Amino acid sequence: MAQVIDGKQLASQVLEDAAAEVEWLKHHFESVPGLAVVLVGDDAASQIYVRNKIKRAKEAGIASFEHYLEADTSQATLDALIQELNDDPGVHGILVQLPLPEHIDEARIISSILPEKDVDGFHPANVGALSQGRASLVPCTPQGCLIMLRHVHQDLSGKNAVIVGRSNIVGKPMAALLLQENCTVTIAHSRTRDIRKVCQEADILIAATGSPGLIQSDWIKPEATVIDVGINAIEVDGQRKLIGDVDFDGASQVAGAISPVPGGVGPMTIACLLLNTTRAAKNQLT
Numbered sequence: 001m002a003q004v005i006d007g008k009q010l011a012s013q014v015l016e017d018a019a020a021e022v023e024w025l026k027h028h029f030e031s032v033p034g035l036a037v038v039l040v041g042d043d044a045a046s047q048i049y050v051r052n053k054i055k056r057a058k059e060a061g062i063a064s065f066e067h068y069l070e071a072d073t074s075q076a077t078l079d080a081l082i083q084e085l086n087d088d089p090g091v092h093g094i095l096v097q098l099p100l101p102e103h104i105d106e107a108r109i110i111s112s113i114l115p116e117k118d119v120d121g122f123h124p125a126n127v128g129a130l131s132q133g134r135a136s137l138v139p140c141t142p143q144g145c146l147i148m149l150r151h152v153h154q155d156l157s158g159k160n161a162v163i164v165g166r167s168n169i170v171g172k173p174m175a176a177l178l179l180q181e182n183c184t185v186t187i188a189h190s191r192t193r194d195i196r197k198v199c200q201e202a203d204i205l206i207a208a209t210g211s212p213g214l215i216q217s218d219w220i221k222p223e224a225t226v227i228d229v230g231i232n233a234i235e236v237d238g239q240r241k242l243i244g245d246v247d248f249d250g251a252s253q254v255a256g257a258i259s260p261v262p263g264g265v266g267p268m269t270i271a272c273l274l275l276n277t278t279r280a281a282k283n284q285l286t
């Protein structure tokens, strides 16, 4: 049986680090890190994530500013809110929950956030910095996955890493981070030919597709480390249940280590968001 990578446990350590940073900022600079969270629309899953983020922020001593906007909010109203948050010295981090409604230009909103307040690491300046291996605010989910991988492996150098999914928020920044760790990186996606065979070569397999249970035990190299980013809500006996992109029961018979859903990457993402907020606050000290 594979080692189960406990995301809740690892996240609580990251949250302790974030809380210690907050204490340091308060003590030496009388600065309280502030995180603004913007949610447009009333998607139920998004509301759960946002609530979790705010709860954890409070626990870490971070001030949170919540902005809930109607689904039909105009681009101009959202633009104006971002400007206000950019100009607010009490706000060190800005998170705009994605996806945004169809009528809003997502790329324009992301680009309008000050790069030093972009705690998601999605602004082109931060994406460019990550791609060039310069220090920057690194996207939270890939950052969390890397902490999980480092927990299992002392050295990732030379390992074959296969990432399934090529989104801007998970797949691509994950590839940049693993390349920096000297992995041999492959990104697979919906047009990849013989994807099972590609995955069978992976010492490290990251699944970020949103396709529930896509990855089966016979896709996995024996003793591989499998990180399941997928969050898929399904209904079982009328109850809401979360499952990942990996068939956990099958995969854990083959893998060396595997992250569960829930209790895996999700809590790590939130912890890294708060760590990014303290880093952003530190960089904004005047």
Ligand SMILES: NC(=O)C1=CN([C@@H]2O[C@H](COP(=O)(O)OP(=O)(O)OC[C@H]3O[C@@H](n4cnc5c(N)ncnc54)[C@H](OP(=O)(O)O)[C@@H]3O)[C@@H](O)[C@H]2O)C=CC1
Pocket: 141, 164, 165, 166, 167, 168, 169, 170, 171, 188, 189, 190, 191, 195, 208, 209, 210, 211, 214, 229, 230, 231, 232, 265, 266, 269
């Ligand atoms: N735990 C966490 O903190 C987070 C979890 N998530 C979850 O991770 C998953 C991915 O999110 P995100 O990256 O935003 O998703 P996107 O929908 O933006 O991207 C999905 C990617 O997976 C690929 N893909 C989809 N289905 C298949 C398939 N059957 N075979 C091969 N490739 C496939 C797509 O390929 P193509 O490009 O060719 O269409 C695409 O590149 C979702 O379940 C999401 O909820 C996301 C963010 C944070």
Ligand SMILES: Nc1nc(=O)c2c([nH]1)NC[C@@H]1CN(c3ccc(C(=O)N[C@@H](CCC(=O)O)C(=O)O)cc3)C=[N+]21
Pocket: 048, 049, 052, 095, 096, 097, 098, 099, 120, 140, 141, 231, 242, 261, 262, 263, 264, 265, 266, 267, 269, 270
């Ligand atoms: N700008 C932006 N930044 C994001 O980081 C971002 C986003 N938009 N849009 C949506 C995705 C998704 N995401 C999750 C975060 C935490 C959990 C999480 O805590 N999951 C718990 C379960 C929570 C539950 O019960 O639903 C777990 O896996 O154990 C899940 C998903 C962040 N995202």
Ligand SMILES: [Mg+2]
Pocket: 099, 167
């Ligand atoms: Mg998308």
